Amino acid sequence: MSLYACYSALLAEVLDSLEAEGALPAGLARRAVAVEPPRDPSHGDLATNAAMVLAKGAGTNPRALAAxxxxxxxxxxxxVGVDIAGPGFINLRLDPAIWRSELEAIVREGERYGLSTIGNNERVNVEYVSANPTGPMHMGHCRGAVVGDSLAKLLEAAGFRVIKEYYVNDAGGQVDTLARSAHLRYREALGDTIGEIPEGLYPGDYLRPVGVALAAEFGGRYAEAPEAEWLPLFKQRTVAAMLHLIRHDLSLLGIHHDIFASEAELQASGAPARALDTLRAKELVYEGALERPKSLDEHDEWEPVELTLFRSSRFGDDQDRPMKKSDGSWTYFGADAAYHLQKAEVADHLVNIWGADHAGTVKRVQAAVTALTDGKVDLDVKLVQMVRLFRAGEPVKMSKRSGSFVTLADVVGEVGKDVVRFMMLTKRTDSMLDFDFAKVVEASKDNPVFYVQYAHARICSLQRKAAEAGVSLDEAADLSLLDAEELALVRTAAQFPRVIEAAALAHEPHRVAFYLYDLAAEFHALWNRGNDDPERRFLLENNRDLTRARLELARGIGQIIRSGLAIMGVEAAQEMR
Incomplete structure (x- = not known):
C-alpha cells in the first residue's frame, strides 16, 4: 500500500470513529475525500479536503468539522502536526522518519514500487492506431499509437488486464482504391509503361514492392483481365502487405497489438445484423427519415429518405443515427456499433484512441455501447490532436495522397524510438504538439526528453564513480543524515504510486511524463547544490556515511525514473553522449 493510500485508510478510520461517536451522521458520501500533497510544500507533507467535502452533509461548517x-x-x-488552513483544509506534518522509511521501500521494492491493484483485474480493451491499411505509418498516426500503447502499460501497472487492439478498416472504398493502385504497380513490374499515376489512386513508391510481389506470384495473368477477376484477390494481397508494413513500422516504436480485427470479416460474419437485432429487441431502432440538415439553405433541394435509425438521442446524442443506408448496405456507424459490441463481449471497459477529426462520432458510438450493453460496459474516447513537424523551425509538409509524407520509420531512424515516444507524451492529447527534429535532440532543460534521461544518466554515473571509490550500494545507509531538501525529493518520489493510479483512472499517460520532468528537475536542483558548496555533493571523499545516504537517495530516484519511463515505453539512459 502506498503512503498516500495508507493515510487515506487511516483517515477513513478517523471518520468511522466520529460516526460511531455520533459526531458525524452515518452514510456520508466520501468518494470525493482525498489525501494528497499540499499545493504549497511549506504547508506540510499531506493535505485532506475531508472537512470541506463532508461539512454540508454533516450540517456544520468546514472549519468546525476540521476542528x-x-x-x-x-x-x-x-x-507530528495538524493545521487548519483557509476555509477548512487540513494540513498534516509527518515525522521525517516516515520519508526515510518510504525511501527504503522504494529501494527495497524496486520495479514493483508504484504498482497498484486498483484495477481489480478488470478487463480493458484499448483500441489505438487503427489507420486505414493503405500505406506505411506516418507521423499523423504516431501520436495516437504512442498514447494508446503507453496507456495500455499504465493500466497494466494499475492492475487492469489489457487487450491491445487495432481495427483494420478493410471494407471501404479506400481498399478498392488501394487494390487498383497495386494493380497499376503490378503492370509496371511486368514491364508496362504506366506513366503518371491517375488522380484518385495512391501514388506512393511503397506500392512498387507490392506490384513486384504480385507479378512474381501471378505473372501476366491479370494484366489485361477485367477488374472483377482480380480486384478481390488484389485487395486481399495488398491489405496483407500493408498490414505487414504497418506491423513493422509499429515495432520500431516497440508497439505490438494483441488483436488485429478486420472490418471485412466483421461484416461477413453478420455481426452488424446481430447488433441491429439486439437494438431492435430493445425498441431502439425504427424506420424513419432524418431531419433536414441545418447546413442547407431553405432554397436547397432536399428529399427525405427512409432509413433504419438507432435512437441514439435517448443516450445523449444530438440526433438519431442511421445504421443502414437506403440501398440496404451498412453505414459506417452500423459497422462501428457491431464492432464495439464485439469488443464489449470480452471486456469490462473500452477505450478508443482516435484522431481529433473523429470528434463528431464520439457521442453516437458511446450511445451504441450503452444501449447494446445496458450500460454494463463503458466507452471512453480520447481524441488526439495533430503533430506538426518542423525542421530547424520550418514546417515539414505531409501529403499522403500525393505520396510525399514523412514516415514514422524515417523519424524513428533519425532521432530514435525513445525520443519519439517521450515527445508524444509531453502534452495533453487535446493540445496540438510540435515536433522539431532539432529541438528534440537538444541537450537542454527545455527538452524534456534530455532532461529526464540526463537525470538517470547522472545517477548511473554517480554509482559508477562510487564503485570506483570503493563505496558499495550494499552497505547499510544511515538515512537520518539526509537533510530537509533531500527528504523533500523523497516526498516527490513517493507521489509516484498516486500518479500511476490517477493517470490510469483518467486514461492520461501524459501525466507520467509531466511527473518525471518535475522529479528530474528537483533532482538536478539538488545535484547543482554541489556546484556552490562541495560539501553538498553526492560523493564526498571525506564522509563515507553521508555519501552512502545520498547514494541511497539517488538509487531510489533512479528507480522511479526507470519505472516511469518503462510505462512510457522508453528505455532509461545509462549515459549521455
Missing part, C-alpha cells in the same frame, strides 16, 4: 478531526488526526502514527 473535530484535528486531534484525532494528530494522534495518527507518524503525524
Amino acid at each position: 473535530l478531526l484535528q486531534p484525532k488526526l494528530a494522534a495518527l502514527p507518524g503525524v
Whole structure:
C-alpha cells in the first residue's frame, strides 16, 4: 500500500470513529475525500479536503468539522502536526522518519514500487492506431499509437488486464482504391509503361514492392483481365502487405497489438445484423427519415429518405443515427456499433484512441455501447490532436495522397524510438504538439526528453564513480543524515504510486511524463547544490556515511525514473553522449 493510500485508510478510520461517536451522521458520501500533497510544500507533507467535502452533509461548517478531526488526526502514527488552513483544509506534518522509511521501500521494492491493484483485474480493451491499411505509418498516426500503447502499460501497472487492439478498416472504398493502385504497380513490374499515376489512386513508391510481389506470384495473368477477376484477390494481397508494413513500422516504436480485427470479416460474419437485432429487441431502432440538415439553405433541394435509425438521442446524442443506408448496405456507424459490441463481449471497459477529426462520432458510438450493453460496459474516447513537424523551425509538409509524407520509420531512424515516444507524451492529447527534429535532440532543460534521461544518466554515473571509490550500494545507509531538501525529493518520489493510479483512472499517460520532468528537475536542483558548496555533493571523499545516504537517495530516484519511463515505453539512459 502506498503512503498516500495508507493515510487515506487511516483517515477513513478517523471518520468511522466520529460516526460511531455520533459526531458525524452515518452514510456520508466520501468518494470525493482525498489525501494528497499540499499545493504549497511549506504547508506540510499531506493535505485532506475531508472537512470541506463532508461539512454540508454533516450540517456544520468546514472549519468546525476540521476542528473535530484535528486531534484525532494528530494522534495518527507518524503525524507530528495538524493545521487548519483557509476555509477548512487540513494540513498534516509527518515525522521525517516516515520519508526515510518510504525511501527504503522504494529501494527495497524496486520495479514493483508504484504498482497498484486498483484495477481489480478488470478487463480493458484499448483500441489505438487503427489507420486505414493503405500505406506505411506516418507521423499523423504516431501520436495516437504512442498514447494508446503507453496507456495500455499504465493500466497494466494499475492492475487492469489489457487487450491491445487495432481495427483494420478493410471494407471501404479506400481498399478498392488501394487494390487498383497495386494493380497499376503490378503492370509496371511486368514491364508496362504506366506513366503518371491517375488522380484518385495512391501514388506512393511503397506500392512498387507490392506490384513486384504480385507479378512474381501471378505473372501476366491479370494484366489485361477485367477488374472483377482480380480486384478481390488484389485487395486481399495488398491489405496483407500493408498490414505487414504497418506491423513493422509499429515495432520500431516497440508497439505490438494483441488483436488485429478486420472490418471485412466483421461484416461477413453478420455481426452488424446481430447488433441491429439486439437494438431492435430493445425498441431502439425504427424506420424513419432524418431531419433536414441545418447546413442547407431553405432554397436547397432536399428529399427525405427512409432509413433504419438507432435512437441514439435517448443516450445523449444530438440526433438519431442511421445504421443502414437506403440501398440496404451498412453505414459506417452500423459497422462501428457491431464492432464495439464485439469488443464489449470480452471486456469490462473500452477505450478508443482516435484522431481529433473523429470528434463528431464520439457521442453516437458511446450511445451504441450503452444501449447494446445496458450500460454494463463503458466507452471512453480520447481524441488526439495533430503533430506538426518542423525542421530547424520550418514546417515539414505531409501529403499522403500525393505520396510525399514523412514516415514514422524515417523519424524513428533519425532521432530514435525513445525520443519519439517521450515527445508524444509531453502534452495533453487535446493540445496540438510540435515536433522539431532539432529541438528534440537538444541537450537542454527545455527538452524534456534530455532532461529526464540526463537525470538517470547522472545517477548511473554517480554509482559508477562510487564503485570506483570503493563505496558499495550494499552497505547499510544511515538515512537520518539526509537533510530537509533531500527528504523533500523523497516526498516527490513517493507521489509516484498516486500518479500511476490517477493517470490510469483518467486514461492520461501524459501525466507520467509531466511527473518525471518535475522529479528530474528537483533532482538536478539538488545535484547543482554541489556546484556552490562541495560539501553538498553526492560523493564526498571525506564522509563515507553521508555519501552512502545520498547514494541511497539517488538509487531510489533512479528507480522511479526507470519505472516511469518503462510505462512510457522508453528505455532509461545509462549515459549521455
